[in-house]
Amino acid sequence: MSALGLMALGLAAIFAMVVMFAFPGVRTTIGQMVVGMFILLLGLALVSLLLIAITGFDPMPLIRRGAVVQTGHKLVDFYTLLPERYRVQEVDYKDTDGDGEQEWIVFYQFDLADGRSPYAGVIYDFDRGDPPVLFPYRLLPPDRDYLSEAVVRLDFEDVVEVGEAQPVKELLVYGEVRAAKEDGGTIATDLTIFRHVPNSFDWEFPRDEPRRYQVIGAFRGDGGIAFDPEKKTVTVLNRAGYDRSQLAVETVYALDEARGTYMSPADPQQLGAPISSRVIFAFGMPDDILETPFPEKLVLGFYESLAQKRPPVEPREFLTGQALIEYERGNLAYFGFGDVTGKVDAVKITRLSYAPDVEQFNPSITVLGKEPRFITVSLDFEMQVGDTTTSAPGPIQWIVTLVNGRWKIDRRAPSPAELPTPGQPAESAPAWQMKD
Numbered sequence: 001m002s003a004l005g006l007m008a009l010g011l012a013a014i015f016a017m018v019v020m021f022a023f024p025g026v027r028t029t030i031g032q033m034v035v036g037m038f039i040l041l042l043g044l045a046l047v048s049l050l051l052i053a054i055t056g057f058d059p060m061p062l063i064r065r066g067a068v069v070q071t072g073h074k075l076v077d078f079y080t081l082l083p084e085r086y087r088v089q090e091v092d093y094k095d096t097d098g099d100g101e102q103e104w105i106v107f108y109q110f111d112l113a114d115g116r117s118p119y120a121g122v123i124y125d126f127d128r129g130d131p132p133v134l135f136p137y138r139l140l141p142p143d144r145d146y147l148s149e150a151v152v153r154l155d156f157e158d159v160v161e162v163g164e165a166q167p168v169k170e171l172l173v174y175g176e177v178r179a180a181k182e183d184g185g186t187i188a189t190d191l192t193i194f195r196h197v198p199n200s201f202d203w204e205f206p207r208d209e210p211r212r213y214q215v216i217g218a219f220r221g222d223g224g225i226a227f228d229p230e231k232k233t234v235t236v237l238n239r240a241g242y243d244r245s246q247l248a249v250e251t252v253y254a255l256d257e258a259r260g261t262y263m264s265p266a267d268p269q270q271l272g273a274p275i276s277s278r279v280i281f282a283f284g285m286p287d288d289i290l291e292t293p294f295p296e297k298l299v300l301g302f303y304e305s306l307a308q309k310r311p312p313v314e315p316r317e318f319l320t321g322q323a324l325i326e327y328e329r330g331n332l333a334y335f336g337f338g339d340v341t342g343k344v345d346a347v348k349i350t351r352l353s354y355a356p357d358v359e360q361f362n363p364s365i366t367v368l369g370k371e372p373r374f375i376t377v378s379l380d381f382e383m384q385v386g387d388t389t390t391s392a393p394g395p396i397q398w399i400v401t402l403v404n405g406r407w408k409i410d411r412r413a414p415s416p417a418e419l420p421t422p423g424q425p426a427e428s429a430p431a432w433q434m435k436d
């Protein structure tokens with residue numbers, strides 16, 4: 001503030017004080033005016049809010065329109081630019097191609113015939129032409145027509161460095177859905193990673209064929225997706241198939257550094273093979289694992305406990321019958337650790353399934369409890385001894401039984417090698433045959 005301004009402010013303050021001193025009545029009048037104005041504004045705000053709430057009127061387009069008119073239509077308005085059926089939801093203004101100039105990243109929703117309103121995206125750049133062309137480059141996921149079904153979130157990470165003269169950050173477009181508070185309020189169920197790839201010379205007219213922003217990773221998982229900026233791995237949780245037992249398949253994808261992509265070398269529309277896939281507890285092993293009503297959950301708990309130095313629940317607590325006898329004997333081969341010499345450092349369950357319809361497996365066995373019930377749980381696993389990982393000779397099939405209301409691993413079911421040869425009549429097929 002200039003010296004003149006300060007002086008004017010000081011004089012105004014002195015003037016106000018003198019007026020109030022000379023005419024004491026003025027103070028009350030001014031006070032009443034202020035209070036009256038406040039009540040009027042409050043009333044107006046209340047009425048407007050009520051009208052908006054009752055009629056469902058969205059004031060934002062009007063406010064935007066007003067703002068554009070105020071500037072004398074000198075600004076680009078993406079809301080007007082895009083056709084009405086593309087409802088613009090978000091506009092970001094960031095440098096997406098590393099040229100030091102910002103682009104507009106516009107996300108919009110559109111309606112599908114089945115009633116869903118997914119998101120799509122487009123980047124508007126103006127780095128070509130004289131005068132410049134405002135050109136749309138599409139953000140197009142492979143084999144899918146949308147980026148998200150609920151909310152989009154844009155992030156930037158320098159995922160790929162190969163072939164870049166100077167570092168350019170890649171675009172990470174997350175599709176998020178609402179989740180429970182303990183999951184942070186939202187979980188990302190979609191992640192599409194786009195990389196800027198120059199597709200024409202600077203002096204050429206802009207084009208988007210081949211795509212200027214190419215997909216180098218497209219992930220979807222109903223249990224959440226996480227990107228690790230250090231390792232550049234993407235971890236995808238899928239709960240489909242394990243919903244009842246709160247288990248999930250955790251799949252980890254690694255970047256192919258040489259090719260600068262997560263996609264398959266054979267088919268760029270498909271993800272490459274994951275570096276790891278395993279069945280895990282979606283929310284960690286519960287403390288009351290022995291009380292679980294789900295036999296497959298118990299089996300996972302047993303194998304996880306086996307691999308731990310100080311497991312919260314002793315492995316023998318999961319067992320009964322023959323399995324307990326073999327465990328006490330130290331017969332690890334019985335549990336699928338056939339040729340292992342040395343200490344098992346980690347166990348990774350790669351597949352887990354159960355056959356709930358074989359509960360009446362053998363009604364003649366009644367020594368285990370009043371109402372014995374049996375379920376077959378089948379799994380494949382890998383074990384890590386030192387630096388080597390080997391697969392168990394699987395599948396390993398367990399008969400899990402109910403003892404005093406708790407599931408216990410009882411004994412091995414015949415392995416597939418002992419299954420009857422194909423071609424036998426169906427009615428003689430054993431009851432424990434898997435039906436998954």
Ligand SMILES: [Ca+2]
Binds near residue numbers: 095096
């Ligand atoms: Ca730029």
Ligand SMILES: [Ca+2]
Binds near residue numbers: 158160161164169
């Ligand atoms: Ca990069």
